[in-house]
Amino acid sequence: SLLKGTGIAIADYLWKMDKEKQIKKNQMVQQLKYILFNIHSPMISGDLQISKDDTINEWLKDTAPDYAKKGGRPRKDDSKDIILYMKK
Numbered sequence: 001s002l003l004k005g006t007g008i009a010i011a012d013y014l015w016k017m018d019k020e021k022q023i024k025k026n027q028m029v030q031q032l033k034y035i036l037f038n039i040h041s042p043m044i045s046g047d048l049q050i051s052k053d054d055t056i057n058e059w060l061k062d063t064a065p066d067y068a069k070k071g072g073r074p075r076k077d078d079s080k081d082i083i084l085y086m087k088k
Helices: 002-017 027-036 054-057
Strands: none
Touching: 002 027, 002 054, 027 054
8 A cells, every 4th residue: 555655665674764763663663653643645545544553563574674673672771762873
């Protein structure tokens, strides 16, 4: 679907900008959910809902880099801001 392709493209782009390798898959799921729920496009039905985080999580299984898939307890400093680097 269009929404799935958009979500995967956004996640891939953000992970490529994550030079410090800090964005975990679950964090990306939450960010994508926020972004996708706020898209206002005539191509996307207004009643379309992504009901579960598992749906987006499944989309990202092949896209997520290895460091983002690692499980475990979050570090204490995980609440700090994540800096993304864009190429000129």
